Amino acid sequence: MHRYFKIYKPYGYLSQFITNERPRKKKKLLGDLYDFPEGTMSIGRLDQDSEGLLLLTTSGKVSAEITGNKVEKEYYVQVDGEMTDVAVDLLREGVEISINGKNYQTLPCEAFKLEERPVFPQRAKKIRDERHGPTSWVSISLTEGKFRQVKKMTAAVGFPTLRLVRVRVGNEQLGNMDTGQVIELHHFDY
Incomplete structure (x- = not known):
């Protein structure tokens, strides 16, 4: 059973859960915001200094479909x-x-x-x-x-x-989410 999340990625956070940098020079990661299940991945990325809607899932298939050049x-x-x-x-x-x-x-x-x-x-x-x-x-x-x-x-x-x-x-909206807010969804509407 795959899981689906949308998050308002705050300014200053990397769109990843781990960093290969040693030491981790105070980098803020998505896992610092919420206890996501193992295998969760961000669908696409937002730069560290960008913010807004980021979709996350445990499904590689859904991730590939959304990151392809079809979803607006x-x-x-x-x-x-x-x-x-x-x-x-x-x-x-x-x-x-x-x-x-x-x-x-x-x-x-x-x-x-x-x-x-x-x-x-x-x-x-x-x-x-x-x-x-x-x-x-x-x-x-x-x-x-x-x-x-x-x-x-x-x-x-x-x-x-x-x-x-x-x-x-796609059809998933940021709406009036607060910075750092995470919402678990049943599926993505894309």
């Missing part, structure tokens, strides 16, 4: 500056980024500027405030997931990422 993931991204319509159009069309030193053209995706600031729990590390210039929020939905892709995409159109929160994987 949506991110709310706070960027440095007032995101322009031209930049949003470029994101939609796909932009060139670097992956492992090689140029990569991202696939077309859904992107739009959020008219209202989303409400998320306060982040552990403060984000610079408006005194240092305007910020704006954009929604980006992708089916691919290259290394730091979303951050590289916003930088490629001239708007570096300040905060990245994954809000949806």
Whole structure:
């Protein structure tokens, strides 16, 4: 009987349960948040400085299905500056980024500027405030997931990422979960 979890991964945590680093330089791991059953794995990853919805399971088959390039993931991204319509159009069309030193053209995706600031729990590390210039929020939905892709995409159109929160994987939503909250599910809706 496989088990399924969704978690609001906090800023500063690695999307893993063990680290090969010796010593473990105060790295925060998912297992520090909840007593997950043996064999639990994260489905995909969020960078240490990214946060939001992370799905976990004991089923390798389900993990492979979700990490394949078919299930859409949506991110709310706070960027440095007032995101322009031209930049949003470029994101939609796909932009060139670097992956492992090689140029990569991202696939077309859904992107739009959020008219209202989303409400998320306060982040552990403060984000610079408006005194240092305007910020704006954009929604980006992708089916691919290259290394730091979303951050590289916003930088490629001239708007570096300040905060990245994954809000949806397939039909599973972050909703109004609290940072670090874990919910066990009967299955995933993807």
